[in-house]
Amino acid sequence: MPFLADPRPAGGPMSGLERVLVVGTGLIGTSIALALREHGVEVHLADLDPRAARLASELGAGLEWSAQEGAPAADLAVIAVPPQYVAAELLALQRRGAARYYTDVASVKALPLAEAERLGCDLGDYVAGHPLAGRERSGPAAARADLFLGRPWAYCPTDETSPAAVDTLLALIKLCGAEAVRVGAEEHDRAVAVVSHAPHVTAAAVAARLAEAPETALGLAGQGVRDVTRIAAGDPALWTGILSGNALPVANVLEAVAADLAAAAAALREAAEPGRRAEEGADPMGMPWVTALLERGVAGTDRIPGKHGGPASVYTVIQVIIGDRPGELARLFQAAEEAGVNIEDVRLEHAPGLPLGAAELFVQPQAAAALAEALRANGWHLP
Amino acid sequence: MPFLADPRPAGGPMSGLERVLVVGTGLIGTSIALALREHGVEVHLADLDPRAARLASELGAGLEWSAQEGAPAADLAVIAVPPQYVAAELLALQRRGAARYYTDVASVKALPLAEAERLGCDLGDYVAGHPLAGRERSGPAAARADLFLGRPWAYCPTDETSPAAVDTLLALIKLCGAEAVRVGAEEHDRAVAVVSHAPHVTAAAVAARLAEAPETALGLAGQGVRDVTRIAAGDPALWTGILSGNALPVANVLEAVAADLAAAAAALREAAEPGRRAEEGADPMGMPWVTALLERGVAGTDRIPGKHGGPASVYTVIQVIIGDRPGELARLFQAAEEAGVNIEDVRLEHAPGLPLGAAELFVQPQAAAALAEALRANGWHLP
CATH class of the missing domain: 3.40.50.720 (NAD(P)-binding Rossmann-like Domain)
Incomplete structure (x- = not known):
């Protein structure tokens, strides 16, 4: 207890x-x-x-x-x-x-x-x-x-x-x-525009594409688009009020995001122009502006603080195949406890259509080997 | 075993x-x-x-x-x-x-x-x-x-x-x-542009704002922006190749997202114009276009298929306060097993700076009351 x-x-x-x-x-x-x-x-x-x-x-x-x-x-x-x-x-x-x-x-x-x-x-x-x-x-x-x-x-x-x-x-x-x-009021408003209000509107704009997409597209949806659009499920009236109250800082961020996306679209159109692939010395993947945007994105995700307020911790991920029935996770965590290993985070990945899934266990790197060994010894299947 | x-x-x-x-x-x-x-x-x-x-x-x-x-x-x-x-x-x-x-x-x-x-x-x-x-x-x-x-x-x-x-x-x-x-090749490409490629670029554009934001802003980051930007951590070179190979369908989606965001920004600027609040009969939250975008976003998230390939299941969420030490989750899942309840999904929400967190257990609605009762009887704290 x-x-x-x-x-x-x-x-x-x-x-x-x-x-x-x-x-x-x-x-x-x-x-x-x-x-x-x-x-x-x-x-x-x-x-x-x-x-x-x-x-x-x-x-x-x-x-x-x-x-x-x-x-x-x-x-x-x-x-x-x-x-x-x-x-x-x-x-x-x-x-x-x-x-x-x-x-x-x-x-x-x-x-x-x-x-x-x-x-x-x-x-x-x-x-x-x-x-x-x-x-x-x-x-x-x-x-x-x-x-x-x-x-x-x-x-x-x-x-x-x-x-x-x-x-x-x-x-x-x-x-x-x-x-x-x-924090100062103006600084606060600029900060939440970046980390909350503009991401919300952007998630909604991505999700809006799903609203108009054919059924085939939804059938090909994976975890990525689920994560990107999760917050877009929030109450529109509530969010309209929030956005209205922080209009200019949010508009600034949205314009920057829109400009990046429009520029990425332009670079993609240019790369797709007939004959471009045949040009002398043209790099078939030559979209340096798009690559630079993706690299800025990686740099941004690296700055998000992790668990416990500090810099993002790097955990080792151990994957275990589990069945979709009561007790599987209990037995799994029991085995981890017996090995004296603390599980920092867990993510379940269910296999659509099958009574199977993978549990991803996030643990401190120094504990990973011991846990993997203990789980295998207990008959768990680690892919 | x-x-x-x-x-x-x-x-x-x-x-x-x-x-x-x-x-x-x-x-x-x-x-x-x-x-x-x-x-x-x-x-x-x-x-x-x-x-x-x-x-x-x-x-x-x-x-x-x-x-x-x-x-x-x-x-x-x-x-x-x-x-x-x-x-x-x-x-x-x-x-x-x-x-x-x-x-x-x-x-x-x-x-x-x-x-x-x-x-x-x-x-x-x-x-x-x-x-x-x-x-x-x-x-x-x-x-x-x-x-x-x-x-x-x-x-x-x-x-x-x-x-x-x-x-x-x-x-x-x-x-x-x-x-x-x-699926036909063209239809496939349009579909993945919507559910994978364009969301990836959009996540990168949101994350790019974090790369240039002041430290204060990152300190106010919550779960929402983490989810929106997670996939932006992917390999830029790999993704440039993918985007280059699906250039026009991705450009079409990105232009639609960019147009929505630019229009949202314009609506926000208009709402912030001096004197607008004082206008006769002006709704202080009057940004119907923004509200409509948010509503389209909700409609889009509703269409994403859930676990097991079917329509998104509606689970009941039970929250339990847990300590950050080995065995907490094992005991929690053990208690669920003893109650005969299958946990469909689990999400850990760690409290930054504190050795405490909340586990959100997703269960079938009809099993929720029994599980909550069993957990409380075992001394768990359900907020």
Whole structure:
């Protein structure tokens, strides 16, 4: 029976967070509430849609908020609404004195800050924030207390932000088990355009080709196109709001991607021109611009940090043929445990149409030989 | 100790494939050779680089070919060289009578067929083929006998192809455990442009943005951009050759993707124009064109076939918090086995910086409640 010591600090009086108000009980708001509840923080829940707040409450995320005059102010109000509505919500909450400090969780940061200034919000007790966590599913039912464990949580104080407001947000981030990353609002928006918003639109544009492709093409689809298009399954309305709030940085990245793809297409057309292959000294694969783009791509993937936040680790992959029935993986991992080897990651590759698949076990290079030997000794088939 | 009945048919005399010549001992050629060896087929190996043929031979893929006059012809020669060189290799092999029938495995099909006709190859004993399998790694050392298990294997007979040549290729496909898919060469090329070649270039163009992004941006990278860019880590030289051989169909798809991205960028710029938000009746998220693109993307992902070749199955996902140490997964799968539940797929989500992660178990919906209950009863933490 596994028992895991909880690495997260306790909330409550010592953390400066006794009472938190969460406004907007979607995936992110409800997940924050659940994480806070695990630390004994008193959480109040509000949503434009009272059914969403009730559902979150029923899931154990806290109490439905009753916005009565004279109710004690929260230590922190977390505004978890779409980017376009953050500033208006902040103003309304500040006017009724709902909390001592305020933060938000929107995926864009410059827009809410500019709007808050324009509306005349108090910018001293507000810190813009953005937990880098999400799922393809949305809504309170998809929420999880551990959604933010080990994830970056960007926060963007300005010259006007009070240190106490920052400390209060940092306490929240700590209770959620996330890692605080201080960053300017504009820099944040440019960063997420590159690593999240533009990749989402690009995945959608690739997936859009599948929508119009003949059945034959889908029958030839492999793992590559599945990976490229996975995030394109996300909610279009939600994503339109995010993209709208980060319009110019996303447009910049999309234009660069579009330009690269158009240039690649032009190079391909040129290479296909009749007679080009017969030209004196023409390299039959001579598309140096395309090769250079592919090389830039390799360089980009090399920069993505790996597991545990460090540089991408290089694991050794051991493949094992497994049957598609209960217990195969249990026996496999049992054998690995008996060999004293930790499996860092696992990928199942099912063979379409057959009751067989291959498990790819990612292990530390120095453990690979011992594991392979142990598995073979136990009768596993390693191709 | 697991023992799996081999679902693949036996080779040798009964299959019409007693002796096969594999020309080009890279990933695909060597994997085919390994699969044939498992069925007792006599395999001969040739490569422009004799060290590659020797390595493949040492890996158990067959014997190095000695192209002496009077050596018995193979039943089938598998030409596993880059697309540009297939036709010339076919001509050379036919001239020396190396085999009764010929096939190739190139990722494009119209080019080798056109070149073979132009060079005056015998088109009666040649069937163009393409196994839809691959890996990010290349070369004989990455080869696996099970690479083609359950994968589609396209083949493109023409009016001139003899039925006996087709039957011989079908025997090879069967021995490799793959599923034969008959398709015209042009249709094949358009299909792989959509599901493989253009997605590869697009992934590279997204990854290229990461190559030039500031460190802050990489620090905010999540799972989404990792998935979108994974295949961009593939070998640029190999991929330039593939793209060059399918230039026009790939250019068509890339232009459509580029046009969608440019139009999305334009819509985003327009939405960001000063004053637009204040316009009478303007929808603050009013980017119907962008929403429509995202919706086309969702429709595209919905069409990708799932496990076992059928329509995408809908599994229920159960999340379990696990520690990062040997045995956690073994105990987890053990508990699932004891509950009699088959785990269809598993995804590990490690929390960067923490010795904790979440395992997502994909199970049949009707088994989910029982598994969740069994896991909780065993002390697992399900968020």
